[in-house]
Amino acid sequence: MTFDEGQGYVVLATMAVPLVAAFLLVLVPGTQKMWVRYISAVTGAIVCGLSIYIFAAYQVDGSHTQMTLRWVWVENTAFLGKDGVTLYLAVDGISSTMALLTGVVAFAGAIASWKIEYRNKDFYILYWTLLAGVFGTFFSYDLFFFFFFYELAVMPLYLLIGVWGSTRKEYGAAKLTLMLVGGSVLIWIGVFATFHEANLGTFDLPKLWAAGQDGTLSPTFQKTFFPMMVIGCGVLAALWPFHTWSPDGHMSAPTAVSMVHAGVLMKLGAFGIIRLGIQLMPEGAAFWMPGLMVLGVIGAVYGATAALTQRDMKLISGYSSVSHMGYVLMGLATMNQIGVTGAVLQMFSHGVMTALVFLMIGAIYDQAHTRDMKDFGGVTRVMPLWVIFYTIAGLANVGLPGFSGFTAEFHIFVGTFKTYPVFGGMAIFAAALAAGYMLRLFAIVFFGPMSPRWSDLKDLTALERLSGGMLIASIVMMGVWWAPFTDRISSAVTLLPGVTS
């Protein structure tokens, strides 16, 4: 028995469990708030466990695509030929890493939302729907379903932010949703064009990838539509200058949504660039990657610079996300093995550390109802654990060795230097700016004399500790021993067309 057999159902389950949970929650009466929480916690645990399994069971030396599952959906109808639309789920090294990220963040977010009282049933329904979309996108090997899940992941955000958010939530929610959907519009056009141009009558991604490589998708076509795909996905990845939903959206979003959004959803964008950009249109990628590199560098420096003078803690993280996703884009744009691997590492790393940051911000905001740094000071006295957790997240953010941020950024820098030394230098400079804004936050919020106003702040609850502890474990794991990650990622990256070693 080969490894693959039977494993596809694990992938399916990982995607389906959140959906089943959402459906179950529909049936639970809204007044049973504790039941809602228990169901969600169990779902989170299952999903997390399954995703860990997927990550662990992925065989580095095995075939590129593992744990496949194929169900024919629609075929041999009208323009659809054989395998027209199939529910084709599988993982490769990149998506197994992303699955792990999603599982951990999903569980952490589910626990972190325990405190929600107001219509928590609806909240969790939307939350699990969103996560099903995220998992689905990571696992989809079919363009139709890729896009399907991509949209599914964006859809619930409006309500999640609009109903449970804070601080200009309507504006933030509307802007975020519209910009993200605006991005997916471009992808959509790209999907049509690709299907038409390939003329294979199938949305099967491997076949389309093959078409992209053997020239069935003509170079002109690829050069025309690559920017569309990349900008479309790039909006979700906070590609400069399409990033402005990030600060505002994160500012408005409730804790768990910020965690999942910054932690996982933004990665969908970068993942899309790999799947629909690099893999689908290698010629276009070769032609346009310098441009992406420039935008990535601008984003990295710009985000870090703008974060330097923000006062709202979430805004700082919002801008720092722009900066860090800028690194991801740079890593992808290097088109060499180390750089692209670094980009995926950074996707994971930024996911967990940002989730941790937002978890921490949420923990204090729930009590203090303000996130303005100037309001705080000396919080360490009352919330030492909070400070430690936040510090770890912050230091990971800064790219401190021993934490995941360094591992990822380091690979990206190395990759970038191979082709674009000047940009690499600028990126490293941006990393130094990160120290600037992070330490500024530490200095203002954690340290200094404490205002008596905050004397009754409570430290992290047990659930928040659990949630944060998982994230910290991931951060440290990748920061200290990154071989499990790089092995998986590079096994997939090696096979990306156009990626040099």
Place this chain on the structure above:
Amino acid sequence: MGAEQAWLLAAIPAGFFLLLSFFGRPMPRGGDYFGVISIGTSFVLFFFVLADFLDTPGKVGPIVNSIEWSNIGDFHLRMGIYIDPITITMFGVVTTVALMVNIFSIGYMKGEPRYYWFFAVLQMFAASMLMLVMADNLLLVYISWELVGVCSFLLIGFYWEKRSATEAAKKAFITTRVGDVGLLIGIILLFKATGTFNIQEIIHAAEAGEIGQAYLFIAVMAIFLGCMGKSAQVPFHVWLPDAMEGPTPVSALIHAATMVVAGVYLTARLLPVFAVADGALLVVTIVGLTTALLTGFMALAQTDIKKVLAYSTVGQLGFMFVALGAGNPSVAMFHLATHAFFKALLFLGSGSVIHATHHNQEMDKLGGLWKKMPITGTTFFVGSLALAGVIPFAGFWSKDEIFVALNEAWGGWAVLLLGLAAVMTAFYTTRLFIRTFMGKPKDEHVYEHTHESGFVMTGPLIFLGILAAVSGFVVFHGVGKAIGFPGGITEFIFLEHHGPHRYEMDWGFAAGSIGMATVGIWAAAWMYWGNSTRRSTVLAEWSPGLYDMLQKKFYFDELYQAAIDRGVLGFSYVVAWFDRYVVNDTGVDGSAQATGFAGGVLKYLQTGRVPNYAMAIALGVAGLAVAGLVVRG
């Protein structure tokens, strides 16, 4: 235990860090004994490593032990240790000083809040520093380098309730971080050229001329930038004096003896690469000289004991860089070691004073303390003599070596400049000692309550005092041999690159050194001996402007403040404004509003009147027909 297991030196304190930080709080006395045990173990292990190293049969060679860390395609990353005499020297210095500081802290930090946390971070610091010096590749160097920086940040900011401590911690971290940008760039540039992070392989590649000159120069300069940041060389020196906000034992450990010498260590480690790059050594020399001179001047006018020592530290690091610039890593390492001992001594001594006087560190309020604190006073006196370069204390020998090496490499002008720095060193050291320990007390109230510290604090002082007094003698062949180094200590240090070389006293230089020390001491004594304040203000009277400038440290801080405020933060405000108003409000919201506005205008086409609607239909028909005739007809 063999030298291959030297990684245990770092692993043990790291383990204790975890132990203390998780479980230290409820432990009796915050688990401070674990600190001593942890570093003590490392200290003992150091001797095992040393013995194993010396016992290696045949030619004494470096010991390498590495494991594969990660693979990306054909990029194999290995992590491992590399033990050579430089490493072992650093082992000795770090473990010794760290142990002393740990012991000292038990007394000094008693009763402080977060007592356990202090010890925890000290362990982490020791672990990182030890890892730094035994790393066989630049990546690991960088990792430990940053961890050291974080520990420094945590320790400087230990009294986080004080704004000034927080600010100092932030400043230290960010300033060094700026240097680290260079370091990382340099590391990656070297990697790009050689395809490896392994230090020895890089050195071989550089020596084999595989890297272009200009490229190599840029790379090593970038790395040197990191070294300057960490070792607080001008213009990155500003963080070190501020770092004195940390608890004094920390100042002794981190900001005098170990962490700040990481830059020196790394430059020494990579000196063969520097040597290949034309001009790199000259830059190192100039930076070292400038630092030694400028900080010498700055130290002249300081009144805070620890600040004086801080500037002195920066200056002495300058000396070490000068030695490196002269292409002589062994001399630099020698000075590094002696300096570590006597500077740790001085700092701990000042800590003892501060502790005894209830946190008074202004010279203006002290005086005559020798009587009250005989042990502290005596050891401090020894340390001062070593710093001032008085024969036969440790500092004399190492400085003398630097002068010799400098003369060989760059000639007289450099020696003269460095000599001036040495004179000033002697001057401010003497001034510091006289004003603190001699004369009459300037503040009776403080004086009344002063008492000698307990043995847990004076013990380390005595131990370090002995080292400060005698450690210089190892320079003599015979001494080295006597304490167990086959072939003498020089042969040990000068392994590989320079070949066996016997130290010989150059009496000319020695006389010069002695002369400089004497001049400095005499001048200070002339100004500050006795209780007359008339002479002590001679400079301030002669040129208030110059004095002010010295006191304000050549306005470096103000300059930086302005540059950061106006430059970086200003730019950040511009970017934030741009993001808010141009990208967001105009670009994103603007397009949304434009769409909405278009809808708002277009909807008025819908007038509700049938004739208008019919008109639209008719127009549509006519338009289509005409267009059709024109297009197709």
Place this chain on the structure above:
Amino acid sequence: MRDYTIFIPEYIAAGSAVAIIGLELFMPKFRKDGLAYLTALAAVAWFVAGLFFIGKDPKSFQGLIASDDFTTYFRLLAAGIVFVVALMSAHYMRDRTKTASEYYGLMLVGGCGMVYMAAATELITAYISLELLSFTLYILVGYLKRDNLSSEASLKYILLGAFSSAMFLYGMSLIYGVTGSTTYAGIAEALSGRESGTDPAVIVGFMLILAGVGFKVSAAPFHMWAPDAYEGAPMPVTAFLSTLSKAAGFALILRLFSAAIVVDAAEWRWAVMVLAALTMTMGNLIAIQQKNLKRLIAYSSIGQVGYMLITIAAIGYGDPQGGINATSGLLIHIIGYVASTLLFFTALTAAYNKTGRDDIDGLKGLAETQPFLALVITCSLFSFAGLPFFAGFATKLFMFQGATTSETMWVVGLAVLNSFISLYYYLMIIRQMYLYEPVGETARWKVNPVLGGLAVALVLAVLFIGMYPGPAFTVSEEAAKPLFEPGVATGMARVP
């Protein structure tokens, strides 16, 4: 060849119509909502009768009316729409009118009109069927005769309808003049027999026909009646208008354009594309500014028409296979669109019966007072917007994919962009329901079980189509095939 059996389903419908009208005439006390259920029953019978025609050999009635899968498709659709709208109307009409039998009867007759529009293979028949449907709609829109808005809407509709059908007729007369025939096959044959299609009469004739059918489906700039009529009409009639009348318009367009004038597609396909672009842009942009829900849906459906028109242009650009692709895309989207629209109006009617408000603000806080309806409305709006899990995603995607040719690529892009704009105003509605507290009474209230059950069924349908579009897509393809079989059309587009 007069095979009267091919009309059996319509006999059922029309017969039921007469019976229902007669029933009330003779039993004035008969419950008015009972009439609705009778109508629904008739629709079911109609539907079931229609099922027997699936996959039968195509039959023709004197060459004027074809009974093939395409017709059957619209037959079933008409029966389904009538069924849903009748149930939707039950309480609404009971509370607002004195007599309702004509209402239901007209609805059934209108459905027959749609079937004939789909079935007609000849201009006269098509025209008469079109007028049959239009007449019923004129009356239905004005059915609340004491209502100012209703009668105003009706007047506008009939005046403009007559005006545009005059245009349509003039166009037909020109085509007749050129081809000497009114059957689609004859027209196609004559057109392909001509050396060139660039005669002014042909071009202007096409344009006038385009204007006529454009009016029917409310394509800009012939769309202006639609918002007014939608807003003025009784709510179920609005649903009827936006589903049945649109579907019927496209049925006619599809048959006419693919069978008759596709030969000279080069003369009209660009115009269809321009109309499509204009329509979707106008509809979506103006919809942003709407306050009234019916009006908003009117504009939104205008936007949808814009998308659908692309497929018509794509038929002009494609070979027969491309035509089948595009048509089946359009047909599946019609299913999805109809289902979503009916879902929306079912929920809205339920809310309207309770609150009496049909503006967006009236939905404020609906998620608190009636979460089920809020969820249903959200589902329908997400389906309109083309979000996954709902019918709109799959159907719109298939439609656009079917309509994508190298030449129509830019309109498809514009359409996708437009569906993005549309998301904004759908979100506006969702915002009212979910983000705000209800004004006034905040207690929960119960939904009428019939409407509730209908909504559940429609939600399931929308979800089913959205998640497993295969069956619907196969059906659509089967329905599309007869249009492009050799012998029906004499050929495809001349190469321009």
Place this chain on the structure above:
Amino acid sequence: MATEVLWWIFAAAIVAFSAGTVFSRSVLHSAIFLIGSLAGVGAMYLFLTVEFLALVQFLIYGGAVTVLILLALMLTRSDARGTPDAVNGPQLPFALLVSGGLMAVLIGVAAGTDWRPGGVPDSPTNIGIETISERLFADFGAPFVIASALLLVALVGAIILARQEEGE
């Protein structure tokens, strides 16, 4: 020759009556002009030798429709004599422009099209009533049936809409 002259006279009359219908200030006059125009068109059918349709035209249009229109005019105006009916002021010039343009296009189409490649006969062929009835009942049964439904719908609709309810 005589037919031609007569044709031109009738054509002119039709145009004049039609213009009168749409330009006349009085609704009543308009209605009367309309009768003239419709009758003129009926005459044209005679020229085209479709006597049956001419008859239909006279009866249905000249009779029924115009009576209906006059009735409606009476019902919807307070003074039956008809005050001048103001035209749509602001749109007037555009209306002229557009309808003029449309006229130009349609005339261009009429004149510019090669209606039958082989050439158009000079005169119309006589269309007998038998042909019409045969075609209508034998070949166009389907639209005929649908048209009956349509008339029924119109009937029902007109009744329910115009019927006065209690309370009005």
Place this chain on the structure above:
Amino acid sequence: MVPLENYLVLSAIVFALGVYGVLARRNAVLVLMAIELMLNAVSLNFIAFAAYLDPGKITGAIFAVFIITVAAAEVGLALAIVIRLFRNRATSNVDEAAILKW
């Protein structure tokens, strides 16, 4: 004899006049009358084509029959609606029936 084009031109003129009437008149009944003019023009077209080009099948004439039928029914229905509006609103001017807009 009178050529076909004459009828067509005449029809075009009458049609355009009808269009003008629809665009320019306020009274709903007059608008209807203008539409009748347009329909007449169309019928004329059809019959002319039938007589000149299609004497055998005379489809155009049949079409005209249907047009006349539909037109008559349409007038009846439309007038009922006009009267309905007049009862509700006391006006039959189309531009005054403009509550529904924007």
